[in-house]
Amino acid sequence: MASSNDSIKKTIIVALSLCLVCSIFVAAAAVGLKPIQNTNKDLDRKRNILSAAGMLESGKSVDEIFETVETRIVNLQTGAFATEEEMKEAGINVATFNQQAAAKDPNLSIALKAEEDPASIKRRANFSAVYLVKSGDTIERIILPVHGYGLWSTMYGFMALQSxxxxxLGFGFYDQAETPGLGGEVDNPNWKALWKDKKVYNDEGEAVIQLAKGGVDSSDPKAMYKVDGLSGATLTSRGVTHLVQYWLGKDGFGPFLSQLRSEGVQ
Structure with missing residues (x-):
């Protein structure tokens, strides 16, 4: 009996020792790989920004092309570029600013009521990064981060606009978990290509761009504001419409873009 007890005790000790050793190795690997993970994550972000703007080039690295892109912070409450004082007060570093994290911080975001939240984001960060491609002082392209809820997931993407x-200029999602073959078609290059040259705002300055159920009728006088909906994915299509109209509208980048159009860029 004693021998049996010793055997069980030894087995438990060995098992616990192995668990401890494995956990140490896993923790060490996680810490050691963290810088690489962060580098890859940043590279992927840059690649998606450049892809939305149609700037990826064969033979050139993402980092090399991204050197032509200027990152700025916008104060969504004022509709203007954030001042140094505003960023200092908010503790914002342009290079490391994380809008998703800021949206979860009550000090850096606002809670949205249901009637204010067609994109179902719940909280909106007070600041956002935007990406500019300039020729001298003139903005040739601007890339804006957008997100909102589809059927199953929050979809994160970038929309690029012309001067x-x-x-x-281009539009695409880099993170979504919609139904493959249906809502997941937001990743289809053919569908993303349909956005090019569409108009966001009507003559009254309202963000009216939307997905058209059943496809766009070319004879429709408002066809310039419409993109083919996703077949069999009504809720995802509705989510895309809501998120682009929200972020390009009066509670998102609308006031900022209106200021750029009327006053130019400083």
């Missing part, structure tokens, strides 16, 4: 701040 009139109204015509879509």
């Amino acid at each position: 009139d701040f109204n015509t879509v």
